[in-house]
Amino acid sequence: MKSFMLMLSAxxxxxxxxxxxxxxxxxxxxxxxxxxxxxxGMPAVVFDHWLHRGLYTCRLCHVxxxxxxxxxxxxxxxxxxxNGYYCGAxxxxxxxxxxxxxxxxxxxxxxxxxxxxCYRCHSRGVDDVQMEYDFAAFTKALPKKGSxxxxxxxxxxxxxxxxxxxxxxxxxxxxxxxxxxEDFAIHSKSTWMTDVIFSxxxxxxxxxxxxxxxxxxxxxxxxxxxxxxxxxxDGEYCGVCHDKVAFPLRDCERCHSKPVQ
Amino acid sequence: xxxxxKPLIFVAVALIAFSAPTFLPVAACAAQAVEAAPQSDxxxxxxxxxxxxQDAMAMGVxxxxxxxxxxxxxxxxxxxxxxxxxxxxxxxLEMCRGVFAFALESKExx
Numbered sequence: 001m002k003s004f005m006l007m008l009s010a011x012x013x014x015x016x017x018x019x020x021x022x023x024x025x026x027x028x029x030x031x032x033x034x035x036x037x038x039x040x041g042m043p044a045v046v047f048d049h050w051l052h053r054g055l056y057t058c059r060l061c062h063v064x065x066x067x068x069x070x071x072x073x074x075x076x077x078x079x080x081x082x083n084g085y086y087c088g089a090x091x092x093x094x095x096x097x098x099x100x101x102x103x104x105x106x107x108x109x110x111x112x113x114x115x116x117x118c119y120r121c122h123s124r125g126v127d128d129v130q131m132e133y134d135f136a137a138f139t140k141a142l143p144k145k146g147s148x149x150x151x152x153x154x155x156x157x158x159x160x161x162x163x164x165x166x167x168x169x170x171x172x173x174x175x176x177x178x179x180x181x182e183d184f185a186i187h188s189k190s191t192w193m194t195d196v197i198f199s200x201x202x203x204x205x206x207x208x209x210x211x212x213x214x215x216x217x218x219x220x221x222x223x224x225x226x227x228x229x230x231x232x233x234d235g236e237y238c239g240v241c242h243d244k245v246a247f248p249l250r251d252c253e254r255c256h257s258k259p260v261q
Numbered sequence: 262x263x264x265x266x267k268p269l270i271f272v273a274v275a276l277i278a279f280s281a282p283t284f285l286p287v288a289a290c291a292a293q294a295v296e297a298a299p300q301s302d303x304x305x306x307x308x309x310x311x312x313x314x315q316d317a318m319a320m321g322v323x324x325x326x327x328x329x330x331x332x333x334x335x336x337x338x339x340x341x342x343x344x345x346x347x348x349x350x351x352x353x354l355e356m357c358r359g360v361f362a363f364a365l366e367s368k369e370x371x
Contacts, residue, residue, distance in 0.1 A: 063353065080348075083345055175313075210356040213359065213360055214363040
């Protein structure tokens with residue numbers, strides 16, 4: 001028990017030190033994808049997860065389009081994009097967002113103008129990339145909370161400031177709206193930390209069932225799976241998203257929110 | 262006869278040469294549409310199975326076993342596809358199947 005507490009304290013301390021030297025909010029949730037890019041003579045892709053997260057549900061990309069939940073695990077390639085899969089499921093020049101078509105991803109054309117389009121995604125280390133969406137401008141009106149990129153996405157959706165799309169014609173499956181799930185408490189093993197109130201309802205609406213079960217949260221030996229903060233800090237369970245693209249683990253009270261009895 | 266045919270052959274070759282840039286992208290788009298088109302029988306089966314994942318916990322044990330069996334049969338068909346389509350749909354099917362297996366395990370452990 002002592003060693004567990006020591007390790008946990010060390011993890012929390014490291015997290016606090018990390019926070020002091022953290023990257024700017026705009027970098028939180030940025031994913032660099034470089035399975036093939038540099039080998040093919042292109043800069044690596046810098047994917048703004050915060051932007052796509054504000055426009056689409058998790059399920060749309062990670063279930064319907066099929067992006068893995070781990071950086072680089074999908075092995076996205078040009079041919080796949082070109083044939084309407086992965087990024088090309090939306091970035092095809094035909095799918096519309098609002099009143100405009102979403103620019104196509106990947107092409108065989110290498111004219112100067114086309115290179116500029118390539119650099120909209122393949123942007124690592126490229127100077128003068130003109131991004132359509134700027135983090136500060138995109139998030140200016142959104143409610144703020146905690147650390148990481150500082151956006152309170154739940155509140156942003158509740159107030160109608162973001163309306164994540166959950167369906168793309170030709171990619172998504174037509175299915176009824178998910179039945180509301182009940183939130184539940186996860187018992188904290190520590191005496192100094194309150195229980196977690198897990199927002200199953202919100203997680204289910206954004207993720208569907210498939211994102212979390214059974215890959216991230218499998219069935220445990222006695223029913224519910226048992227896990228601890230060290231595993232989460234190590235990128236398992238909640239740590240698959242939290243501390244990477246969803247709000248960071250140092251915002252303890254956002255999960256451990258059950259009032260002390 | 263040969264002299265009469267020569268201009269005709271020239272015109273035909275010229276027509277093909279000039280129209281190719283117009284038709285090739287159209288053909289390419291059509292090929293792309295065929296690859297992404299969700300209308301084949303395996304696709305209908307995929308859509309039907311995977312549209313039920315959110316009801317998995319409400320299904321009975323027999324229902325879950327039946328849908329898992331359908332998943333396994335469908336997997337064989339998807340494995341016969343090629344390239345990215347195969348990879349994407351195998352991954353998507355695996356996720357759907359996982360939910361049903363999760364629900365079945367949950368019921369069997371209760």
